[in-house]
Amino acid sequence: MIGQELEKYSFEYLIKKALDNVPDDIDKRQGSIIYDAIAPACYQLADIYMELKGVLLKSFITTTYGEYLDNKVIEQGLQRYKATYAKKKCIFTFKENTSKNIPLGSMFSTINEETPLLYKAVEKLSESEYVLKCESIGTIGNGYIGDLLPVTHLQNIESAKITSLIEAARDEETDEELRNRFLLEVNQKPFGGNVAQYDKELRLLDGVGEVQVYPTWNGGGTVKCSIVDTEYNPVSSDVIDKVKSEIDPKGIEGNGLGIAPIGHVVTITTPSVVEVNIEAKIQLLTGYIIDQLRDSINKSIEEYLKTLKKQWGISDDFNRYELTVYRSQITMAILRIIGVANVTDVKINGLDKDLILNENAEIQELPHLNEVKLI
Incomplete structure (x- = not known):
């Protein structure tokens, strides 16, 4: 309504209002001295009103965007989710009588792809299994499963193959997604272990995209949280274990030593x-x-x-x-x-x-x- 009110202050509206205040016995036609004297000021005022409308719209959650939206959601302690990097499990086979080890930081490339992706070895899981991190940010790194070509010179490698996704990457949160999350935060106050708090805390964890929360699903004090990754697919058992340790660590459930409140026994699962x-x-x-x-x-x-x-x-x-x-x-x-x-x-x-x-x-x-x- 306020934006529509400002919209009426066009050049035509402003110059008409200005000329209405000029006596009728003075020539007010376009091209006259008084018209030409007033017109530049009316043009400038019309521009100012348009800028004021833009400032006004940027102040409301439903009409703001970009960095202005970022500044708006800070009022509720929220920040835009940044894009992350995918982590994959890679299985290596080694040549006989060679070291069963690759240096962390070694680089590998996808093959048979229009745009090859680079992956870096960042963690050793076992003798033949490593965690590789995609060098390209965002969900582009989630999809590839298959053979890799060493970029770093490694003489002991016979083959390298990505077998599964350990931690799904996310793209940067869009304006629409951030706006919806803000409205959810305002309308459903997270507090004291309620459903809204579980929903909020789980979404903040790496590898988690969406959440379903089921309170008292197996009696008082029990909570089941079903999670999917940032591309809305079921998560791996590794992600389930990681989230479980953050929310309510195994073996010491209900003691409040994770994010879950004291007395809450939390089950983490993923949909079929x-x-x-x-x-x-x-x-x-x-x-x-x-x-x-x-x-x-x-x-x-x-x-x-x-x-x-x-x-x-x-x-x-x-x-x-x-x-x-x-x-x-x-x-x-x-x-x-x-x-x-x-x-x-x-x-x-x-x-x-x-x-x-x-x-x-x-x-x-x-x-x-x-x-x-x-x-």
């Missing part, structure tokens, strides 16, 4: 994956064939499922979670592709109904696209 198989009949526009559109359709459906997974950790006012794969949204995802004229007979896992995933204290589930059959 539900394979999603799609069948659909599609009608194409003239000049298109199914094989030409197959990859684009798969990507569009995957984008829809990723959008769903982003909502996995959002509960209602009674701390209930739900996630449903809708046939109508699958249809929309396919229709979004240029070349598709119509979609019918959509089935999910062989059934012509929506797929309702289990989201409760006993079972938590995430969808994963397995196969798309197009007829």
Whole structure:
């Protein structure tokens, strides 16, 4: 409303108001002496009002952005999540009669990639297992699984292969994500071991993206926290153990020696994956064939499922979670592709109904696209 009020102060509005105060027996037409004398000041005032509107909008959480948003959320003690680096587990095989060791800091490169990624050895786990850290920041380092090529000259290496993701990287938090987190912080005050506090503290830990919190799931004082990584996929057992030690260390549960309050016995888990198989009949526009559109359709459906997974950790006012794969949204995802004229007979896992995933204290589930059959 205030922004709209400032918006009316255009040049045309200001010069009209100024000229209204000039006697009518004086020439006020455009090009007249009085008009030309007043116009520059009105132009300048119009610019100032526009700048004032910008300053005003930057002061509200719903309309601010960038560094101004960063300064706004500091009022609630929040900071934008910065991008992090992916950590992977790599298994090495060594040549016979050579040292079973590689120097920390050794560099390795991915192969068969359009843009090769570099990984650095940062920690030794066992004789043949090392932790490698991606040199490229953000989620780009999460995906690669496979063979590596040594960049550092190492004569004792026979092969090097990344086998799993230890700690998923995150991209820098977007304005929209930070804004939503701020509003959640304001509306649900974290305090004294309530659900909001568990949600907040777990999201601050490396490798954790979204959280579901189930209080008193196995009696008074018990809490179950289900977590996914920053790309909304189940986490590894290593991440579960790490988070458990931060929240409520094993062997000494309930003593308040972690983040959890005294008396809280916390279970850390991760959701199971539900394979999603799609069948659909599609009608194409003239000049298109199914094989030409197959990859684009798969990507569009995957984008829809990723959008769903982003909502996995959002509960209602009674701390209930739900996630449903809708046939109508699958249809929309396919229709979004240029070349598709119509979609019918959509089935999910062989059934012509929506797929309702289990989201409760006993079972938590995430969808994963397995196969798309197009007829």
